[in-house]
Amino acid sequence: MDSAGASDHDGKSILVVGGGIAGITAALEAAEAGARVILIERSPFLGGRTAAFHLYFPKLCPPACGLEINFRRLKNNPRITVLTQAELESLAGTAGNFKATVRLSPRFVSGACTLCGACVEACPAERSDEFNFGLSRTKAIYFPHAMAYPAAYAIDRSLCPEGCTACANVCRYDAIHLTQAPERRVFSVAAVIAATGWAPYNAARLAHLGYGTLPNVVTNVVLERMAAPNGPTRGKIVRPSDGKPPESVAFVQCAGSRDENHLPYCSSVCCSASLKHSAYIHAEHPEVPVSVFYIDIRTPGLLDEFRARVTADSHLTLVKGRVGRIEEDPNTHDLFVTVEDALAGRKSIRKFGLVVLATGMVPQSDGLPSGFERDEYGFVADGAPGFYAAGCAKRPEEVAATVRDATGAALRALPYAVRSGRHE
Amino acid sequence: MEQVRQIEPDLAFIGELMSLGGGDVNKCVQCATCTSVCTLSTNNPGFPRRQMLLAQWGLKEPLLSDPSPWLCFYCGECSKQCLRKANPGETMMALRRYLTSCYDWTGLSRLMYRSAAWELGILGLVASVVVLLFTLPHNFGFGLLSQAGPQALSRVMLNQFAPVEVVHRADTLLALMLGFFLLSNAARMFYRLTRNQQIPASDYVRRLPTMLFQAVTQVRWKGCQAGDAIKNWLRHLLLASGYVLMFTLVVIFLPWFQVSNDSIHWTSFLGYYATGVLLVGAGWMIADRAGKRGEMYRFSHLSDWLFPILLWLTAATGILVHIFRVQNLPMPTYVMYVVHLAIAVPMLVVEVPFGKWAHLVYRPVAIFVDAVGKDAMARSV
Numbered sequence: 145m146d147s148a149g150a151s152d153h154d155g156k157s158i159l160v161v162g163g164g165i166a167g168i169t170a171a172l173e174a175a176e177a178g179a180r181v182i183l184i185e186r187s188p189f190l191g192g193r194t195a196a197f198h199l200y201f202p203k204l205c206p207p208a209c210g211l212e213i214n215f216r217r218l219k220n221n222p223r224i225t226v227l228t229q230a231e232l233e234s235l236a237g238t239a240g241n242f243k244a245t246v247r248l249s250p251r252f253v254s255g256a257c258t259l260c261g262a263c264v265e266a267c268p269a270e271r272s273d274e275f276n277f278g279l280s281r282t283k284a285i286y287f288p289h290a291m292a293y294p295a296a297y298a299i300d301r302s303l304c305p306e307g308c309t310a311c312a313n314v315c316r317y318d319a320i321h322l323t324q325a326p327e328r329r330v331f332s333v334a335a336v337i338a339a340t341g342w343a344p345y346n347a348a349r350l351a352h353l354g355y356g357t358l359p360n361v362v363t364n365v366v367l368e369r370m371a372a373p374n375g376p377t378r379g380k381i382v383r384p385s386d387g388k389p390p391e392s393v394a395f396v397q398c399a400g401s402r403d404e405n406h407l408p409y410c411s412s413v414c415c416s417a418s419l420k421h422s423a424y425i426h427a428e429h430p431e432v433p434v435s436v437f438y439i440d441i442r443t444p445g446l447l448d449e450f451r452a453r454v455t456a457d458s459h460l461t462l463v464k465g466r467v468g469r470i471e472e473d474p475n476t477h478d479l480f481v482t483v484e485d486a487l488a489g490r491k492s493i494r495k496f497g498l499v500v501l502a503t504g505m506v507p508q509s510d511g512l513p514s515g516f517e518r519d520e521y522g523f524v525a526d527g528a529p530g531f532y533a534a535g536c537a538k539r540p541e542e543v544a545a546t547v548r549d550a551t552g553a554a555l556r557a558l559p560y561a562v563r564s565g566r567h568e
Numbered sequence: 569m570e571q572v573r574q575i576e577p578d579l580a581f582i583g584e585l586m587s588l589g590g591g592d593v594n595k596c597v598q599c600a601t602c603t604s605v606c607t608l609s610t611n612n613p614g615f616p617r618r619q620m621l622l623a624q625w626g627l628k629e630p631l632l633s634d635p636s637p638w639l640c641f642y643c644g645e646c647s648k649q650c651l652r653k654a655n656p657g658e659t660m661m662a663l664r665r666y667l668t669s670c671y672d673w674t675g676l677s678r679l680m681y682r683s684a685a686w687e688l689g690i691l692g693l694v695a696s697v698v699v700l701l702f703t704l705p706h707n708f709g710f711g712l713l714s715q716a717g718p719q720a721l722s723r724v725m726l727n728q729f730a731p732v733e734v735v736h737r738a739d740t741l742l743a744l745m746l747g748f749f750l751l752s753n754a755a756r757m758f759y760r761l762t763r764n765q766q767i768p769a770s771d772y773v774r775r776l777p778t779m780l781f782q783a784v785t786q787v788r789w790k791g792c793q794a795g796d797a798i799k800n801w802l803r804h805l806l807l808a809s810g811y812v813l814m815f816t817l818v819v820i821f822l823p824w825f826q827v828s829n830d831s832i833h834w835t836s837f838l839g840y841y842a843t844g845v846l847l848v849g850a851g852w853m854i855a856d857r858a859g860k861r862g863e864m865y866r867f868s869h870l871s872d873w874l875f876p877i878l879l880w881l882t883a884a885t886g887i888l889v890h891i892f893r894v895q896n897l898p899m900p901t902y903v904m905y906v907v908h909l910a911i912a913v914p915m916l917v918v919e920v921p922f923g924k925w926a927h928l929v930y931r932p933v934a935i936f937v938d939a940v941g942k943d944a945m946a947r948s949v
Contacts, residue, residue, distance in 0.1 A: 352649070398599070403651035439599040468604025468649065484603040484614050491603050491614040 156334035157182050157225075158557045159244050161232050161512065164192020165543055166535025167339035168214050169550035170557075174337075175223040177554070179561035182331055183218075184230040184246055188298035189288040190215070192341050193536075196275060196289075196365070198372035198379075200543050201420040202450035207543075208291060215293040228294065233328065235336065235513040239530025240560045242333045250324035253297045257319035259287070263311035269303045276369045279376035279384075285311045285320075290374040335530040335557035338512050339550060342505040342536035345400040345407055353396060353501055354470040359385040360477050361470060361499045363399075364417055371424040381428055383498050385477035389429055390497030394481050395421065396467045397438040401504035409521060411504030411540040415442045418502045419454040426457050435461045435494070437483050447542075470499055505540040532556050577626030585623055588681060589662025590867030591647075591655035593623040602646035602656040607793040608639060610942070615639065616646055616656040623659060632670060633760045635941075637663040638927070638934030641801075643794030644863020658867050665869060668926055671757040674749070677922035684870050687918070691874070694914035702906045708734065713902065724893050727828035729902045736822040742916065743819045749921030754929045761937045767944045772936075775943065779936035783928070788935060796862060803849055808928075810845030811879070813838060814886075830896040839890065846883035850876040875924040878915035885911055 160171045163185030171183040189195070197207045218224055229249040236243045269284035284303040287295075299311070301322075312320040344365045347355040354361040360383045362370075373379040383390050395418040400406040415438065422434040441462060443451040455462060469482040479499050484491040507522040516533060517525040524533040534553035535546040586593065598621060603614040615636040622631050631637075640660045647657035669678040680687040702709030709729060713720050716728040726732075782788055786808065789801035817825040817838060825835040853876045857865040885908035892901040919925035 398651070402597075402599075404653050405649070405651065439597060464598075465600040465604065466651070468601050468606075482604045484600040484617060486598050486600040486603075486617060489613055489618060491609060491611045 156180070156240065156332055156561055158335050158337060158554075158561045159184070159232070159235075159242070159331065159333040160337045160339055162192070162339035162341055162535075162537065163187075163190035163226070163228065164339060164341045164535065165194040165211070165214075166341065166537070166546045166550040166553075167192070167337070168211075168218065169547050170337045170339055170534050170554040171224055172214060172217050172221070173551045173554035174558055174561065175221045176217075177558055177562075179223065179334075179558055181224045182227065182244075182246075182333065183224055184227045184232060186229070186231050187288070188228050188251065188296075189292040189294070190218075190226065190228065191291060191293060193365075194543055195291055196369060196372070197543075198368055198375070198424065199420065201416045202447055202453075204420065204423060210543075211291060211293075218293070226294070227329075229298070231511070232336075232513070235515070239528070240334050242336065242530065244331045244333045244336070246329050246331065248327050248329060250301075250326055251296065252299045252301070252320060252322055252324050253285075254319045254321065255296075256317045257296060257315075258317055259295065259297075260316070262314045262316070263297065263320060266310040266314040268308065268310060269305055271300050271303050273376070276376040277363075277366050279366065279369060334560035335532065336513065336515070337532045337534055337550075337553045337557055338509065338516055338524050338537050339534045339553070340508045340512065340524070340537040342540070343508055345411075345503040345506050347399070347501055347503055349406065350399055350501060350503070352469070353399060353467065354472065354479070354499070355501060358470060358472045358477070358479060358499075359383075360390075360472070360479055360497065361501065363501045363503045364395075364414065364421060365503070367421050367424075367500050368417075371421070371428075379428075381425055381498075383477070390432060392432060392496045393422075393425055393434045393498045393500065394467070394479070394494070394496040395434070395436040395500045395502055396470075396481075397436060397441075397502045398466060399501035399503045401502075402439060407504050407506065407521070409504075409540070410442060412442065412444075413540060413542045414502040414504055416447050416450060416542065418500070419443070419451055421500065422457070422460050423454050426459060431459065433459050433461065435463055435496070437463050437465055437467050437481070439464070439466055467499075505536055507537050509537050526553075526556070530557075530560055575625055575627065578628045579626055581628040582623065582626045584682070585659070585662050585666050588665040588869060589655075589658045591657075591659035591662055593620055593654065593659055595652040595654035596620040596624060596650075596656070597652055599651060601649050601651060605645050605649050606640075607643075607645075608641065608788070608791045612945070616660050619663060620654065620656050620659060623663070631663065632667070633764060635761050635934035635938045636660075637667060638931045639788070639938055641789045641792050641797070642864045643792035643797050643800075644866075645792075645794045647863050647866075655867070657863055661867070664927065664930075665871065667757075668923070668930065671753045671760070671926075671930070672749075672922055673752065673756055674922070677753075677926075680918065680922060681869075681871065687870060687874065691878075691914040691918055694917050695910040698910045698913050699906060702730070702909075709906070710902075721898050724830050724896050724898045724901050725828055726826065726893060726901060726905065730826075730905060732823055732826045732828070735826065739819055739822065742913070746916060746920045750926060750929055753921060753926065754933055757930060758933055758937065761934065765941065765944075767940055771940050771943055775936055775940045778939050779932045782935045783932035786931075794863075800862075800864070803852060806845050807849035807853075807879075810842045810849060810883075814842040814846065814883075817842070827893070830894050832894060836890065839886075843883045843887045843890075846879060847887075850880040850883065854880060871924045875915075875919050878911060878919070882908065882912040882915060 157180040158174045160167045160183045171181045175181045191211050194207050199206055231247050233245040233247045263285050264283050267283035267285045270281045271284055272278045273280045273282045275289045285297050285299045287297055312322050347363045369375040370377045370381050401411040418436050425432055425434055464486045465483045467481050467483045471480045479496045480493050482493050509518055509522045509524045515531040516527040524537045526532050532553040534550040600617045603609050603617040609615045637660050642657055644657045647655045665681055669681040705711055713729050720728045827833050860866050889904045889908050892904055
C-alpha cells in the first residue's frame with residue numbers, strides 16, 4: 145500500500161471518502177476506467193452498512209455475493225489504495241490540485257497475522273459489538289465481522305487494561321505492536337468523492353415508543369442483524385426479553401421519519417425494508433402474523449412489484465395509521481400498541497410479541513471539506529468543481545440506487561484525474 | 569359496488585375555521601398519530617384525526633353533528649406529537665369556537681367570534697347601558713342618591729343608591745334571559761347532535777345523571793394523560809366552584825349578600841372564598857396564557873383573553889366594593905358598584921349564551937350524547 149503521490153505517475157488520484165457500498169463502487173469504477181484511487185474508511189473494515197444486511201431487497205439475495213465480488217475487484221486492482229481506520233483531516237487546493245491530509249489510526253496488527261485467534265483468547269477485556277448494535281460482545285481485540293475486508297484483527301485500545309500486553313505476548317508471529325503510533329499522510333488528489341453514508345436515526349429519541357425501556361421494542365437495523373446468519377442470534381428472529389420467537393410482530397413505519405419533530409424527510413427505504421423484514425419473518429415462522437402500521441407505503445417504481453409479492457402473504461396486514469403509544473405487560477413483556485386504523489376510522493390497542501421501529505436514515509457528513517454543499521439535514525450535494533457526493537450521504541436510497549449514483553460520481557470525478565484533464 | 573358520493577368542499581367554512589384558531593388542517597397527512605396518542609379519544613369514532621379530515625374536506629355538516637370537539641380538553645398531546653405541526657389540538661379548539669357560533673340562533677355569537685370590533689362593541693354597549701341606568705333615572709342610582717340627602721354621602725347606604733329589591737329583580741330577569749338564550753342554543757346543539765340517531769328516549773333519560781355529574785365535576789378532564797391535566801382540571805374546578813357560589817349569592821341570596829352599610833354578614837365569608845378563588849384561578853390562567861405555558865395556551869383568540877380577564881376584573885371590583893363599604897367610604901363604594909356591574913353584566917351577557925362560557929352547557933351535553941351513543945353501540949354489538 146504505497147503512497148499514490150503525484151510526482152511518480154502521470155495522472156492524479158481520486159480520493160474517495162467512505163468505504164461502504166457507495167465508496168467501494170465509486171473507487172472501482174474510477175480505477176477500472178484508468179484513474180488512481182485512494183479509498184479511505186474510518187472503521188477497520190470496508191462494506192459499511194451494507195455488510196450488516198442479511199438480504200438485499202427486492203431480489204432478497206445476500207450482500208455477500210455483491211460485496212465479495214467487489215472486494216476481489218479491489219484486491220486485484222493495483223490502482224486502488226485502501227486505507228482503513230483513516231480519516232480525512234484536511235483538504236486544500238482546487239480541483240485537479242488538492243492536497244489531502246489523511247490521519248491513520250494505528251491498527252496495531254500487521255500483515256504477519258495468520259488469524260490464528262490466540263490473541264482473542266488471551267485478551268481480558270470486552271467491548272460491545274457495534275456491528276451488531278450491542279446485541280453481542282467481542283474482546284477488545286476482535287475480528288470485525290465474518291466478511292470483513294481487510295481480513296484482519298482490530299484493537300479497541302481504549303478498553304485495554306493499563307499496561308496489558310496479553311495479546312502481543314501470546315502472538316507467535318510478532319504481528320501485534322501495541323506501541324504503533326498514529327500517522328499522517330499527504331496525498332495529491334484531483335477530485336474528492338464523499339461517500340460517507342448514513343446512520344440509523346437515534347432511536348433513543350423515540351422514547352415515547354418505548355425504545356430503550358421496553359426490551360421487545362427493537363429497531364429495523366437490529367432486526368436485520370438478528371436475521372443475518374452471522375449475527376448475534378445466528379439468524380433467529382427472537383424477542384430480546386426471553387430469546388423466544390415472537391407470536392406476532394408489528395412494524396412501526398416512519399419511526400422518526402416524515403416527522404418535523406425528528407427527521408422531516410422520507411427516508412425512502414424503510415417501507416421496502418419492513419416488507420423485506422416481514423419476508424424474513426415469514427421464511428422463519430410462516431404462521432406468525434405481521435402488521436405494518438404506515439402513513440403511506442412508499443415503494444416507488446419497480447419496488448411496487450416487490451410490495452405486491454410480499455403482501456400476497458396472508459399473514460401480512462398493512463394498516464394505515466401511525467402508532468402513537470406502546471406499552472407492555474411487565475410480566476410477559478408482551479407489547480400493547482395503540483393505533484387508529486385511519487381507513488376504518490377505528491382506534492384499538494393490539495397485542496404483539498415484538499415491535500420493530502422502522503427508523504430512518506441520517507446522513508453522515510460531519511467533517512467533510514467545506515467544498516461540499518450540505519443541506520439543512522446534513523445531506524451532501526456536489527459542491528465546487530472536484531467535489532462529488534454519492535450514496536446515502538447525498539440522499540436516502542437503497543443499495544441498487546447507491547451503486548448507480550456512485551458510478552455517476554466516479555464519472556464526474558474522472559476528467560480531473562486522467563492525464564488529458566478537463567478543459568474548461 | 570360502493571355508492572359514489574360526490575363531495576362538495578365548503579371552502580368558506582375551511583377558511584372561517586382556520587381564522588378561528590392557529591391550526592392548519594391543510595398540513596395534515598392523516599397519519600392518525602393524534603388519535604392514537606389521545607387518552608380521551610375512544611375507539612369508535614375517535615378524534616381528532618377524523619375532525620382534521622372533515623375540516624380539510626370542508627365537510628361542515630358532519631362536524632355540526634359531532635360531539636367530539638367538546639370531548640377534548642386540550643391537553644395538546646396531539647399537537648405536540650403531530651409530525652406535520654398541523655396543531656390538531658388547536659383545530660379542535662377552533663371547532664369549539666366555530667360550533668359555539670353556529671349553535672347560537674341569534675347570529676350574535678358568530679358576529680362576535682368573527683370580529684373583534686363586534687365583540688368589543690357589544691361589551692361596550694352593554695357597559696354603557698349599565699352606566700346610564702345608574703346615571704339617568706331619577707329614582708335609581710345617582711338620582712336616588714341625591715334624593716337621600718347628605719347623609720348618604722357621609723356614610724355608606726348602598727340600598728339608598730341601588731335598592732336591593734330592584735337589583736335583585738333585575739338580576740333575576742337577566743339570569744332568566746341569559747338562561748333562555750343559553751338553553752335554546754343548547755337545545756339546537758342537542759338537536760344537531762341527535763337528529764340522525766335512532767335511540768329511544770329512555771336511553772337518554774338513563775344517562776341524565778352522567779350529564780349532571782360531568783357538569784358539576786368536569787371529571788372527564790382527568791382522563792387526559794398530559795403532565796398538567798390534573799392541575800388544569802383542579803384549577804378549573806376551583807374556579808367553577810367560585811363562580812357558581814358567586815352566581816348563587818347574587819341571583820338567589822342578593823337580599824342577604826348585598827349589605828347596605830359597613831357591617832359584615834355571614835354572606836361576606838362566602839363572598840371572600842368566591843372572590844379569592846376567582847382572582848387566583850382566573851389570574852393564574854391569564855398568566856399561563858400570557859406566558860404561553862402549555863399547548864392549551866399557545867394560540868389565543870380574543871375570546872380566550874376576554875373571558876378570564878373580565879372574570880378577574882369582576883372579582884377585583886367586587887371585593888373593592890366590599891372594602892370601600894366596610895371602610896365606610898360612601899362615594900367610592902357607589903362608583904365601584906357601578907364599575908363592578910359595568911364589567912360583570914356585559915361579561916355575562918356576552919359570554920354566557922354567546923361566548924366561551926357557554927361551554928358549561930355544551931360540554932356536558934356533548935358528553936351526555938356521546939355516552940348515550942356508546943351505550944346504544946355497545947348494545948348492538
